[in-house]
Amino acid sequence: MQSINRRKFISSTSISLSAMLMNTLSQDSSNPEDTIENFKPFIKKDNLPNPVIIESLSMFKRDKNWFIRARSKDGIEGWSVGHPSKTELSQSVFTKVIAPFMRNKDARKIDRLVDQIFLSGSNYKMQGQLFWVQVAAAEFAILDLLGKTAKLSAANLLGGQKRNKIDLYIANNHRSKNAEESLRRIIKSVDSINAKALKIKIGGRMKVVDSIPMRTEKLIPKVAESLGKRCTLYADANSSYTSVKKAIKVGKILEENGFSFYEEPVPFDYLSETN
Known part of the structure; x- marks a missing residue:
């Protein structure tokens, strides 16, 4: 694993970052190049011709x-x-x-x-x-x-109604339970709202691989088998893996089981590992 040296990273970027912030803050709001002033307004003044103070x-x-x-x-x-x-x-x-x-x-x-x-x-x-x-x-x-x-x-x-209803996804957090009990609770939650998509929690959260050994590896295929035809499947690791090798290994298991999205496998501030 290639680790990031925070001190070196901050030192190498602080000058350019400071310059960028100062340049942004010093821009005159009347400047036509100011991106804030160039935003296309969300609120149409046709509906609100007079100021609302x-x-x-x-x-x-x-x-x-x-x-x-x-x-x-x-x-x-x-x-x-x-x-x-x-x-x-x-x-x-x-x-x-x-x-x-x-x-x-x-x-x-x-x-x-x-x-x-x-x-x-x-x-x-x-x-x-x-x-x-x-x-x-x-x-x-x-x-x-x-x-x-x-x-x-x-x-x-805000511009008009786009649809009359939307499908819901449901998330869960059963990391303290084994794969079998997690699956039982996940199915119950999906049934409760007839969810069309599901996000399960994998890993142990914030640099902990698994609070129950091998829970993730067991849970992924169980969820896919039980709910894969009913739901679009997502997985959220919440920064569990400090090892890129481990994160990729879990990602391949997710891929093999038809998961559509793999969220935050490594700590969110580990820039090189994320890349």
């Missing part, structure tokens, strides 16, 4: 659930539901960073606002799940606000 973004909690309210200066409100556990951890990102940034902005420019909040100040240094979960909660509430202002469904607001 965001008066406030507020957060509420009831039991273990979080709710976000976007209110315009016209008094119209949009709502969204925040991620239960991640909102609990990062609520200050919403109240101290996202809500103040969005205040007094034109909600019709939501696509640009999402990018601009990332570049504003030093917000890009906070990028990650706890930042983007809160941005997403704000974005959904703002889209609901726009839909209510335009008296349109979210689908029509």
Whole structure:
């Protein structure tokens, strides 16, 4: 296995990365070459000819659930539901960073606002799940606000409904169970919603090959035999394999058993191993 030297990698890329970030942040938003300004807007102004100014973004909690309210200066409100556990951890990102940034902005420019909040100040240094979960909660509430202002469904607001229904896939996490018990639970979950696609968890997660020896090698053909004709099959290793040789070996087993997708075989920050 060829390992990546993190110190060497950071040293060799820090200068070019810093230059790239500084160049991006220093661009004038009025510059016609600015990619943010060149985005094709998601929201058609034909449906919203007048500015929809965001008066406030507020957060509420009831039991273990979080709710976000976007209110315009016209008094119209949009709502969204925040991620239960991640909102609990990062609520200050919403109240101290996202809500103040969005205040007094034109909600019709939501696509640009999402990018601009990332570049504003030093917000890009906070990028990650706890930042983007809160941005997403704000974005959904703002889209609901726009839909209510335009008296349109979210689908029509964003260009029109594409279909009346979608097939569902179901994922599971039974790594602590042996292959036989995992299969029983997987079949039960597929039956519960008549899923057309299935993602199973293989490996032991985050650099652990398997918590139960050989579970992965046993589970893959069992799932293929039991559900391969009913479902499109996916597998997620969640960064289980630090050995590229092992990751490829598992990949070949998946391929032999008709799996369509193999997610994150090696740790996601192992760049050379991923390549």
